Every structure is written in structure tokens, then in C-alpha cells.
Amino acid sequence: MDWPARIESYVRLTKFPRSLFIAEDGRVVGTWIMGNDYRVRSGYYGGYPAGYLRxxxxxxxDRRKVLHVFSGAVDLGAMPGDTVDCNPSLSPTFVADAHDLSRVPLADYDLILADPPYSIEDAERYRTTMVKRNVVLRSLAAGAASGARVVWLDQVLPMYRKAEWDIEAVVGIVKSTNHRFRVMTIFRRRGLAERGFDNGADRE
Ligand SMILES: C[S@@+](CC[C@H](N)C(=O)[O-])C[C@H]1O[C@@H](n2cnc3c(N)ncnc32)[C@H](O)[C@@H]1O
Structure with a gap:
């Protein structure tokens, strides 16, 4: 399925206005304004705004198997899948620190959603230390299958290795007035052939 078809699917299934576009460089860009659909149904601190998963x-x-990393109290009714969190009291499928996902069968998943704490203050709310985003992306790259997508919601574009990931989409997320602006970055794991001539340098 190509990106024009994905955008058509988005418009058809959500009935929201067309807000994603293919830029001249081939990437998808756009903005989602969450409107009335911004509340967090679970009440969990930092939870996805209602409507995001939809x-x-x-x-x-066309997704086959979904993994939620930094899963918190994610609404599995809206997006069924397995879960990874470092907090065992949330009963995730896998209790793991996202900096080392070697014990999670990442290759089984074609769609991985990640929603880390965005700041030191946020991390303190979960009694964790701030996430090293580039380390998490490296850990995901170590196990993810070629072509797998990571949908990463954050306040920054995480540092990544261009030998490992292509950025397919960058979408601004506006929750409502006085809320932080976020960005959803969609990474696609590069295949071996695509990686052949790359130097593997980190990018900012
Ligand atoms: C922003 S919340 C995710 C909320 C989730 N999207 C939802 O809808 O409920 C971040 C989650 O990451 C978890 N977390 C923080 N640091 C982590 C780490 N190093 N490894 C795994 N999970 C971590 C926290 O326990 C928290 O549940």
C-alpha cells in the first residue's frame, strides 16, 4: 500500500478533513488538530488523546501485528496489540526497559507505536529517568523487520541513524489550546539492500 492510498484510507475511515499531503521530497507532511477528541479516556498521565489511535x-x-512501546494504559480497543512498559504494575505483555528490547520479539511486528515521556519532568511522573531516544531507536532497529514502521509521538524529532531508518511522515499534533505541540514521526526500517552504501551516521 503506498502513501497516497494510506491518506485516502485516513480520509475515508476517519471522515476528518484531508490534512496529510505528499511533499515534493516524497515525505508525508501535515497537521492533526485533535479538536473535541483530545481527552485521555484512561485518565493516565500522558496518555494518547482519544482519537489519536483511530x-x-x-x-x-493493512497492519498485521502491532506493538505499543512505552505503552502505559494504552486503549487496546482502539488499536489492539502487544505492549511494552517498564512498569510491571501496568501488566504489559513485556516488562522491559525500552533501551534494551533484545528480549522482545520485535521482528514479529510490522507496526510499532512509541510514546515516550517527553521531558525530565514527565519521566519523574513515571519514576523513570529521561529516555535516550537514539538508544531506543537503535534497540528497535536491532530487532525490527525490514519495512516495519515505528510511529513515534514526541515533542522533538528523535535522533536516528539514516542507515537504519527512513522518515516517511512528519505530522504536527495540536491537542487543544494551552497544550503542548507534538510531532508524530513515522520511521520505516530500511532493508539490507537499501542500507548497503550508507555511512550509518546519526542525524539530528
Ligand atoms: C507518555 S506515557 C505512555 C502513555 C500511553 N501512550 C497511553 O496512552 O496510556 C509513557 C510510558 O512510558 C513508560 N516508560 C518510561 N520510561 C520507560 C523506559 N525506559 N522503558 C519502558 N517504558 C518506559 C512509563 O511507565 C509510561 O507508562
């Missing part, structure tokens, strides 16, 4: 699901109607 939008992502509409972009990937």
Missing part, C-alpha cells in the same frame, strides 16, 4: 489505525488498515 487516526493512526486508519493510516495502516
Amino acid at each position: 487516526r493512526v489505525a486508519a493510516l495502516f488498515p
Whole structure:
């Protein structure tokens, strides 16, 4: 399924206005304004705004198996899948620190959603230390299958290795007035052939 078809699926399934576009460099860009759909149903601190998962699901109607990393109290009704969190009291499928996902069968998943704490203050709310985003992306790259997508929600574009990931989409997320602006970055794991001539340098 190509990106024009994904955007069509998004418009058809969500009935939201067309807000994603293919830029001249081939990447998808756009903005989602969450409107009335911004509340967190679970009440969990930092939870996805209601409607976010429905939008992502509409972009990937062909998904086979989903993994939620930094899963918190994610709404599995909106996006069924397995879960990874460092907090065992949340009963995730895998209790793991996202900096080392070697014990999670990442190759089984074609769609991985990640929602880390965005700041030191946020991390303190979960009694964790701030995430090293580049280390998490490296850990994901070590196990993910070629072509797998990571949908990463954050306040920054995480540092990544261009030998490992292509950025397919960058979408601004506006929750509502006085809320932080976020960005959803969609990475695609590069295949071996695509990686052949790359130097593997980190990018900012
Ligand atoms: C922003 S919340 C995710 C909320 C989730 N999207 C939801 O809808 O409920 C971040 C989660 O990451 C977890 N977390 C923080 N640091 C982690 C780490 N190093 N490895 C795994 N999980 C971590 C926290 O326990 C918390 O549940």
C-alpha cells in the first residue's frame, strides 16, 4: 500500500478533513488538530488523546501485528496489540526497559507505536529517568523487520541513524489550546539492500 492510498484510507475511515499531503521530497507532511477528541479516556498521565489511535489505525488498515512501546494504559480497543512498559504494575505483555528490547520479539511486528515521556519532568511522573531516544531507536532497529514502521509521538524529532531508518511522515499534533505541540514521526526500517552504501551516521 503506498502513501497516497494510506491518506485516502485516513480520509475515508476517519471522515476528518484531508490534512496529510505528499511533499515534493516524497515525505508525508501535515497537521492533526485533535479538536473535541483530545481527552485521555484512561485518565493516565500522558496518555494518547482519544482519537489519536483511530487516526493512526486508519493510516495502516493493512497492519498485521502491532506493538505499543512505552505503552502505559494504552486503549487496546482502539488499536489492539502487544505492549511494552517498564512498569510491571501496568501488566504489559513485556516488562522491559525500552533501551534494551533484545528480549522482545520485535521482528514479529510490522507496526510499532512509541510514546515516550517527553521531558525530565514527565519521566519523574513515571519514576523513570529521561529516555535516550537514539538508544531506543537503535534497540528497535536491532530487532525490527525490514519495512516495519515505528510511529513515534514526541515533542522533538528523535535522533536516528539514516542507515537504519527512513522518515516517511512528519505530522504536527495540536491537542487543544494551552497544550503542548507534538510531532508524530513515522520511521520505516530500511532493508539490507537499501542500507548497503550508507555511512550509518546519526542525524539530528
Ligand atoms: C507518555 S506515557 C505512555 C502513555 C500511553 N501512550 C497511553 O496512552 O496510556 C509513557 C510510558 O512510558 C513508560 N516508560 C518510561 N520510561 C520507560 C523506559 N525506559 N522503558 C519502558 N517504558 C518506559 C512509563 O511507565 C509510561 O507508562
